[in-house]
Amino acid sequence: MSDGAPGGQRTTLADIARRLGVSVGAVSAALNGRPGVGDPLRRTIEQTAAQMGYSRNRSAVALRTRRSGLIGLLIRNLRNPFFLDVAEGFERECAAHGSEVLIGSSHYDVAREQALVRAFADRAVDALALAPIGGGTAGQSWQAMTGAPLALINAATYGQHLPALRVHSDGKAAMEGAVRHLVALGHHRITALAVKNSSESDRSEYFRAAMRSVGLRPRVLLATNTSWNAIELTLRADRSRGPARCATAVVTNSDDMAHGIYAAVRQLHLNIPRDLSVLGNDDLDTSALLDPPLTTHYVDRRGMGRDAARMLLQTLNSTTQPQPREVVLPVALQVRGSTSAPLTRDVARDR
Amino acid sequence: MSDGAPGGQRTTLADIARRLGVSVGAVSAALNGRPGVGDPLRRTIEQTAAQMGYSRNRSAVALRTRRSGLIGLLIRNLRNPFFLDVAEGFERECAAHGSEVLIGSSHYDVAREQALVRAFADRAVDALALAPIGGGTAGQSWQAMTGAPLALINAATYGQHLPALRVHSDGKAAMEGAVRHLVALGHHRITALAVKNSSESDRSEYFRAAMRSVGLRPRVLLATNTSWNAIELTLRADRSRGPARCATAVVTNSDDMAHGIYAAVRQLHLNIPRDLSVLGNDDLDTSALLDPPLTTHYVDRRGMGRDAARMLLQTLNSTTQPQPREVVLPVALQVRGSTSAPLTRDVARDR
DNA sequence: TTGTAAGCGTTATCAG
DNA sequence: CTGATAACGCTTACAA
Numbered sequence: 001m002s003d004g005a006p007g008g009q010r011t012t013l014a015d016i017a018r019r020l021g022v023s024v025g026a027v028s029a030a031l032n033g034r035p036g037v038g039d040p041l042r043r044t045i046e047q048t049a050a051q052m053g054y055s056r057n058r059s060a061v062a063l064r065t066r067r068s069g070l071i072g073l074l075i076r077n078l079r080n081p082f083f084l085d086v087a088e089g090f091e092r093e094c095a096a097h098g099s100e101v102l103i104g105s106s107h108y109d110v111a112r113e114q115a116l117v118r119a120f121a122d123r124a125v126d127a128l129a130l131a132p133i134g135g136g137t138a139g140q141s142w143q144a145m146t147g148a149p150l151a152l153i154n155a156a157t158y159g160q161h162l163p164a165l166r167v168h169s170d171g172k173a174a175m176e177g178a179v180r181h182l183v184a185l186g187h188h189r190i191t192a193l194a195v196k197n198s199s200e201s202d203r204s205e206y207f208r209a210a211m212r213s214v215g216l217r218p219r220v221l222l223a224t225n226t227s228w229n230a231i232e233l234t235l236r237a238d239r240s241r242g243p244a245r246c247a248t249a250v251v252t253n254s255d256d257m258a259h260g261i262y263a264a265v266r267q268l269h270l271n272i273p274r275d276l277s278v279l280g281n282d283d284l285d286t287s288a289l290l291d292p293p294l295t296t297h298y299v300d301r302r303g304m305g306r307d308a309a310r311m312l313l314q315t316l317n318s319t320t321q322p323q324p325r326e327v328v329l330p331v332a333l334q335v336r337g338s339t340s341a342p343l344t345r346d347v348a349r350d351r
Numbered sequence: 352m353s354d355g356a357p358g359g360q361r362t363t364l365a366d367i368a369r370r371l372g373v374s375v376g377a378v379s380a381a382l383n384g385r386p387g388v389g390d391p392l393r394r395t396i397e398q399t400a401a402q403m404g405y406s407r408n409r410s411a412v413a414l415r416t417r418r419s420g421l422i423g424l425l426i427r428n429l430r431n432p433f434f435l436d437v438a439e440g441f442e443r444e445c446a447a448h449g450s451e452v453l454i455g456s457s458h459y460d461v462a463r464e465q466a467l468v469r470a471f472a473d474r475a476v477d478a479l480a481l482a483p484i485g486g487g488t489a490g491q492s493w494q495a496m497t498g499a500p501l502a503l504i505n506a507a508t509y510g511q512h513l514p515a516l517r518v519h520s521d522g523k524a525a526m527e528g529a530v531r532h533l534v535a536l537g538h539h540r541i542t543a544l545a546v547k548n549s550s551e552s553d554r555s556e557y558f559r560a561a562m563r564s565v566g567l568r569p570r571v572l573l574a575t576n577t578s579w580n581a582i583e584l585t586l587r588a589d590r591s592r593g594p595a596r597c598a599t600a601v602v603t604n605s606d607d608m609a610h611g612i613y614a615a616v617r618q619l620h621l622n623i624p625r626d627l628s629v630l631g632n633d634d635l636d637t638s639a640l641l642d643p644p645l646t647t648h649y650v651d652r653r654g655m656g657r658d659a660a661r662m663l664l665q666t667l668n669s670t671t672q673p674q675p676r677e678v679v680l681p682v683a684l685q686v687r688g689s690t691s692a693p694l695t696r697d698v699a700r701d702r
Numbered sequence: 703t704t705g706t707a708a709g710c711g712t713t714a715t716c717a718g
Numbered sequence: 719c720t721g722a723t724a725a726c727g728c729t730t731a732c733a734a
Binding site for chain 4: 012013014024025028029032034056057059060061062063064065
């Protein structure tokens with residue numbers, strides 16, 4: 001504050017050194033808690049710095065140390081509230097460690113994802129949390145370009161050769177739980193709805209496995225993107241198979257997509273759960289307030305962001321070899337109104 | 352890409368210059384489209400740069416030019432989906448101009464808001480979009496510290512002396528529309544629910560004015576924060592006034608808070624709209640899917656983020672004097688199921 | 703314990 | 719039109 005002419009010169013180490021008649025190195029050492037400066041002098045320097053309203057020029061520090069104090073968060077889709085909570089947890093943890101968060105969204109665009117990785121590298125971003133696009137090579141590029149820590153969010157099987165940190169919810173348990181729940185209700189024609197390029201194809205695999213294990217034929221619908229329109233199109237295609245063949249229940253990877261289904265179902269003048277049972281994943285705050293309340297798997301999204309940040313910062317500040325770690329967050333089924341027994345007992349078991 | 356030893360040296364201007372046997376200055380000029388280098392040489396340089404996988408070290412550029420290419424987005428609350436869309440529009444616009452977005456959340460904490468402004472200033476952030484906390488002086492600090500462009504989001508009357516850009520929805524129209532709608536339904540005991548320190552106190556003022564203009568006594572409830580708990584507490588306090596005095600309708604500043612009311616109402620075993628009409632603001636995507644669908648004012652949130660970014664970038668890249676501008680986004684009432692005539696005709700008109 | 707000086711990779715000034 | 723050269727503000731050997 002003090003001498004704050006709008007955009008006026010900011011105090012530098014040299015200013016402080018000059019004022020005190022000491023060397024710049026001493027001031028730097030003092031202010032960074034490095035050894036090499038006596039206690040009395042250190043105190044004097046600290047006081048003067050505070051009084052002159054000094055704070056470090058991060059650009060200079062970054063240039064010199066190749067450390068920016070920036071942590072990148074690169075996600076697929078800024079519109080999914082899921083990421084809000086992840087980002088919240090992430091930001092809180094970073095803030096506690098004095099790092100700022102650089103955020104970017106790839107919008108499911110491989111080129112943009114690549115461009116952002118590069119931009120982050122150019123900025124000497126210290127570590128990257130990435131929710132990658134399937135088919136993209138952002139994680140690989142990041143490590144090749146920077147060698148800096150990488151945390152993969154919700155991408156259990158993405159780039160399996162990458163020595164990366166991983167945080168994801170227990171997709172296997174979620175899919176098994178979903179199928180079990182629906183089968184118990186009497187469903188046979190269950191389909192999964194996923195979005196292309198989401199790098200969550202492992203989820204679809206888990207779904208297939210779960211279905212097979214109970215003797216049912218798995219079907220996976222792929223929407224071209226996460227928009228409600230795309231979801232409606234996909235759902236419409238399924239309904240056109242006719243009442244005896246279309247799905248009686250649909251399982252999604254996210255509550256966000258489930259919302260899309262809700263909207264589509266209204267467009268199609270159908271009813272949840274009478275005509276279609278819907279199962280989400282994430283348990284967004286609003287999901288319990290929907291009409292009908294959404295059956296879904298809860299996952300600690302904030303904890304996810306927090307853990308990702310924590311692992312990255314740990315790796316960053318540790319001298320020892322960074323061992324790739326994996327955090328799998330448990331899921332918990334919340335049974336609510338969007339799932340029920342199928343209306344029509346389907347005779348032709350679809351095996 | 353090319354010579355990418357993990358974390359290996361990145362190509363610098365000097366590398367290119369050496370390879371080509373020219374000066375560093377020439378390479379810099381060529382790559383930045385500055386005059387001072389012939390066309391043939393420029394072409395050669397560009398090719399070699401691309402081939403060597405060169406990209407600028409932003410830390411060095413930032414140190415030298417005092418321009419980081421970073422745009423700050425400082426909001427109050429990362430958990431409100433409202434900001435997701437604002438951030439989306441903001442990020443898209445910035446990306447289109449080659450700027451990255453540094454995001455921060457003050458969590459309604461004045462000290463943290465101040466710290467973030469300072470951190471952004473230290474980073475040579477080029478411009479700041481701020482959804483400020485009431486009572487905070489972040490905007491002022493920013494301008495004093497940096498003299499860089501400032502855009503205020505949804506803070507119509509915050510720091511009125513600040514020569515800042517402003518983007519906000521038409522709070523006056525929203526409040527007038529809300530009151531008009533509720534009065535038409537037959538409500539008299541209408542209350543506004545706001546959160547402390549939100550710097551949206553102008554909204555409450557508009558509410559009061561609108562109420563008075565129809566001859567009703569305005570009452571404003573203040574929740575200590577945006578959590579569902581706090582909202583429930585506040586609502587409970589109102590209900591305890593008894594059926595003849597408690598509000599029959601509540602108007603909020605955001606759908607997010609309206610969600611909190613939905614949750615609280617369930618806790619209290621009440622019914623919307625029978626026991627309480629609820630009116631939101633923002634028209635989040637999910638709001639139409641709620642039980643009951645939320646009556647609310649639509650506002651173009653993405654456009655808000657886009658406009659904020661656009662104005663900042665414009666100011667940044669213009670040589671002429673930056674004239675403070677204001678963008679007021681129109682609102683549009685979406686009448687849905689959360690508002691209806693009050694259950695009990697209230698006899699004692701609460702004037 | 704303290705001071706000195708060499709960079710980090712750019713941009714920008716100023717002689718050739 | 720070109721090519722040295724001096725900053726930008728900081729960290730970090732290394733010398734005193």
